[in-house]
Amino acid sequence: MATEFLSFVSNLVGAVTVPPLPPAADMPGLPIGEMNSLNPAGPAAQEISRLWDILLWVSVAIGVLVVGGLFAALRRARENERELAAEPLEAPKKGEQAVMWLGANVPALILAVVFGFTVRTLNVLAGPPPREDALTLQVVGHQYWWEFRYLRPGETGEAAVITANELQLPVGQRIRVELTASDVIHSFWVPALAGKMDTIPGQTNEFWIQADKEGLYRGICAEFCGTQHANMHFLARAVPANDFEQWLTAQAADAADVDGDDLAVRGRQLFNQRGCAACHNVRGHTTQNLVNNVGPDLTHFASRETIAAGMRPNTRGHLSGWVLNAQGVKPGNLMPPVNLSGEELDAMLAYLEALR
Numbered sequence: 001m002a003t004e005f006l007s008f009v010s011n012l013v014g015a016v017t018v019p020p021l022p023p024a025a026d027m028p029g030l031p032i033g034e035m036n037s038l039n040p041a042g043p044a045a046q047e048i049s050r051l052w053d054i055l056l057w058v059s060v061a062i063g064v065l066v067v068g069g070l071f072a073a074l075r076r077a078r079e080n081e082r083e084l085a086a087e088p089l090e091a092p093k094k095g096e097q098a099v100m101w102l103g104a105n106v107p108a109l110i111l112a113v114v115f116g117f118t119v120r121t122l123n124v125l126a127g128p129p130p131r132e133d134a135l136t137l138q139v140v141g142h143q144y145w146w147e148f149r150y151l152r153p154g155e156t157g158e159a160a161v162i163t164a165n166e167l168q169l170p171v172g173q174r175i176r177v178e179l180t181a182s183d184v185i186h187s188f189w190v191p192a193l194a195g196k197m198d199t200i201p202g203q204t205n206e207f208w209i210q211a212d213k214e215g216l217y218r219g220i221c222a223e224f225c226g227t228q229h230a231n232m233h234f235l236a237r238a239v240p241a242n243d244f245e246q247w248l249t250a251q252a253a254d255a256a257d258v259d260g261d262d263l264a265v266r267g268r269q270l271f272n273q274r275g276c277a278a279c280h281n282v283r284g285h286t287t288q289n290l291v292n293n294v295g296p297d298l299t300h301f302a303s304r305e306t307i308a309a310g311m312r313p314n315t316r317g318h319l320s321g322w323v324l325n326a327q328g329v330k331p332g333n334l335m336p337p338v339n340l341s342g343e344e345l346d347a348m349l350a351y352l353e354a355l356r
């Protein structure tokens with residue numbers, strides 16, 4: 001009952017503070033992941049959820065006291081109706097002075113206590129800092145997708161692992177997160193794991209994230225950034241440390257060799273000829289090394305579960321629609337329509353599906 005009530009309140013609050021999930025979230029086959037901040041799966045989210053519980057129950061207690069007091073006063077007033085009506089105005093009596101004193105000081109005390117809890121939460125979220133040898137996740141917000149780069153401990157300069165819209169986390173490890181943006185301000189938020197942190201062009205913000213439970217979590221952009229702000233999602237998968245290492249190693253490799261597959265080779269040619277490679281990097285296949293990626297890095301595209309920043313499952317049908325006319329799926333994103341014949345589309349899809 002209590003959890004049902006809490007989730008009702010959370011949905012109510014969520015409806016106001018979180019962009020509503022677009023219809024695509026109900027799409028068959030689309031992995032959604034946990035995104036309830038009241039069902040925390042990491043220490044930061046746990047702390048926030050605890051603060052929320054305190055604020056909620058303090059508010060409920062005060063509400064009950066105030067409304068209860070009001071009803072008691074009304075009842076008494078009705079009993080003394082005649083007497084009250086006849087009473088002339090006069091200076092506050094001693095009892096009334098006490099009411100005024102309490103009215104000023106009790107709220108001040110409650111606010112001070114709540115402030116104390118809030119400061120405690122902020123303190124926990126701010127530290128302790130990740131260990132010096134912690135893994136670093138660099139987040140770059142783009143209109144309307146997320147670029148993720150991983151730096152292993154001690155690694156500096158250009159990251160070996162660059163991916164988009166999907167990230168993995170080793171369970172139980174605190175990861176340093178460095179955030180920036182390429183265009184406007186966005187905000188990185190995985191509700192079940194941590195609080196929000198803005199990504200700001202020209203500035204690097206830092207915080208940390210940790211998942212304590214294996215699972216799939218959904219992240220969203222929490223700062224209005226343009227027409228597709230509500231469709232700027234990502235997935236965060238928390239896996240055991242060994243699986244994470246394997247994933248990281250696989251992501252660091254160059255794109256798969258497609259030479260044995262004629263259709264994919266043709267697709268690779270088209271990818272370079274039709275301008276795809278001007279915005280999308282496929283490490284080992286494209287000639288440009290894009291410094292400030294305009295579009296997501298596609299080196300291991302086929303290993304991703306979603307396309308269009310978490311909005312569609314990565315299936316042949318959705319991918320065809322996206323490649324041919326991305327504007328029809330997410331109006332206002334930077335990807336222009338690509339004009340391909342049926343045979344060319346087949347080749348392009350074969351190529352993209354080969355990028356495991």
Ligand code: CUA
Binds near residue numbers: 186223225226228
């Ligand atoms: Cu990016 Cu809102």
